[in-house]
Amino acid sequence: MPSLRLLSRLAIAVVLVAWSLPWLQGRKAALTLLVKNKPENLPEINKFSSSSSKLVNKVRNCEDGIIIEEDAFAILSCDPGRDLWNTVMGTFHQKRDVIPNGKLWIYRYEEADDSEKALAPIEFADYPGDYSFHPLGVEYDRDTSTLFVCNHHIDGSRVDVFTLDLSKNAAVAKHTRTIIHPLIRTPNSLALLSGTEFYVTNDHYIRRRDWALGALAETYLGIPGGTVAYVNIASEPIEVRTVARAPFANGVAILNASTVAVASTSAAEVRLYTRLEDNSLVQTSSIPLTYMPDNLSTNSDGSLLIAGHPHPPTFDKLIKYRRSCIAEDGSVPQECWKATSPTWVSKWTAERGLEDLYVSTTEYGSGCTAAKDAKRGVGIVTGLYENGILVWRE
Template sequence: MALLSRSQFTRLILVLGLIWYRSGALFKNCILYKSSFPTGYIANGDYAKDCNTVRDPEHERHESLNSCEDSTFWELRDAEGRVLERPVIVTCDPGRKAWNTVMGPLRNPEPRGGLWLYVHGAPTTTGRRVATKPRVLAPDVAPNKAHRIVLKDYPEGHDFHPLGVEVWPSYAGNSSNLYVINHARKRTTIEQFVLSPERPLEAEYVRTISTPYFVSPNALALTTPDAFYVSNDHLITRRWPIIGYVLPVIESVFALPLGFVSHVTLTPPGSSGSSISKHNFAKLFVPFPNGISLNALGNRLAVSSSSLAQVLIYKRDPATDALPQLINAVQLPFTPDNIHYTESRISPVEEIIVAGHPNFIDLSKVAANKTGAAAASWVVAIVPKKENGKPETAFDLEAPVSANSKLPTDGARWTLQTLFQSSGVESEGGFGASTTGLRDPETGNFFVPGLYAEGGLMVCKPSN
């Protein structure tokens, strides 16, 4: 084989330098080096006592709560907008190791995934019991238990492989629009349902939303009951014949900016013609945009870039839904998955909770069903600093594996706090492949779905 010429060698060095500049942190932290994680760690609590997986043993494995991707709070509010209850909705797909349009393989799309509802009770926190509020959900839905949600009137023969999920709050007991990204066999769509607090275990099918612009939808962030942002994580997907085995991996690992975020406005249900009234490309050229989340004021949209190991925070114009400015890029010590803005328990400023995967190689082994493989979990909070200042060299020091051990500094306007870690070895009590982190701002209850976890949802109720 002929040696490279000087010009070719120079070009190769420039290309490799560019790749390292863009993705060096990801290569170093998530591919080259592997940390030793504890069986389990939960901030302000005792993992062994405070954390448990929830899965109803009465369900057979193919219908059980395992291999879960996304979760969201369904906020049940009174007429004045005060939150009375926050049950959790979780998307799970026990057949994920046979059908995964992001990581592969694409062998068997037949078994359907499912939606689950978990109602959590109010624990004693910091020596005080959380005040009891009026019950909104139907009284026969038992707390501290996972309940499968039936898909009412869902079309026969229509696949259901749920990924991202979002639900609009219920006010004074009215019904909520529920949207689920569905990685079906032919193409990815968004399924719309209606969910009522009176019948919370019955999601009534409304319609399937589809457009050629839905190349690879991953996560949702609602702006109204009938409009949302949606991330498209890849331009080249696993569905492509032949090249689908290689090019999506190249797009991911080399952080090629081919993903995008769209804003979609829907027509009223039952309208003739398309279900989409308006589609805008809100942000183009994002490397592997994964989770997205809108803050409470509606003026910030956070997008996790899995390829860059960053959370990108954009200024949002609520009048136009445009994202005119990148405000901050927060570097993370792992590959981020789903993200959620959440109320802080100690500050009026919202935090962003990010879950992700510390080691891409381990995650790939679990996806390939390798014997003995385990993928660790890591969930952090992006905590705004009270005042902008200099990046600190010492932060997140209480975690077994500190974010500080992976990153030299935090940011001028933010720092990182580890909320959850686990080795992912389930036979030893660990919990693997964390995809989402949810924290109830009132009770402190904490929820983590696991992409390939047999016990698909970890529930922690920290006692401190």
């Protein structure tokens, strides 16, 4: 007869295996993509009626892009300094004074490409202290003219808030406040609830600048160190609460009044949450993907657009190559600006499920955001390390 101690150990082992089985299955599915999605194995898909690269040699390394459909323009979040400074991927150039700052751009996609009105930088005013601007996620509340930006400032990541004035020839963003908080450790993406309330994702708990090996382990083991924080800047003091956790919490988007979508990059899925009255989030389902999602967007036709990276090893290789291009003065030659890692864009609706729109290994690389003007049938894709943006029409 087995001893009581042996039976107890067996029972504990069974419980541990049962508890870890979903995690093991999830890691197997996600890590399989490292082999399955080698660029030579990927299909070439393009369901757009037309698509082409625009703004080449004018903007590059654009992480986010949002469509303001009412005014037919996009706000692009771009950073040529990403080649030297990327807190998510672990690029920290020692000569900080040579790292160029990023910019936000107004792109009027209905204007002719060669028109002076098509592209204009947003100028900044009243920024406090040492100016350091390395933007990721950006959001704009049109009703209050409030602009929110996840800024991976060299002295520490934060969310910067501006009032955007579009009434003059030049767009000017006047700085109104900076949000630095222990629960906003690694801000990545934003989704607005109002001009004073928003969700912000923190992609990791362990920061690459603090412990590179630990951050990589958090990514590849699928540890849910990433969070979604609810922020209310109208309250005094400011209210910040962690309302959800996910492995590598990346893009976030409001699907409707009751549903929030969050991209879990290292889990290769988009998680859907029910939003409660106090703005807490409860996960209700997920959308499994065959690639690693980055940013999310929703548009007026009710669909969710997902963009991401099919093959992380190729993406990592691109980053290493970009570092090798850096000259002594910190500049990166123009011949190094082209991204060489694949892009995957999908559309999801509750009625029709998931549809792949665009997969490319050669035309446009490192795609991280897709956004669409549903009224005009035009959309954009931004590339984290790409030269220009992809503009498409249905």
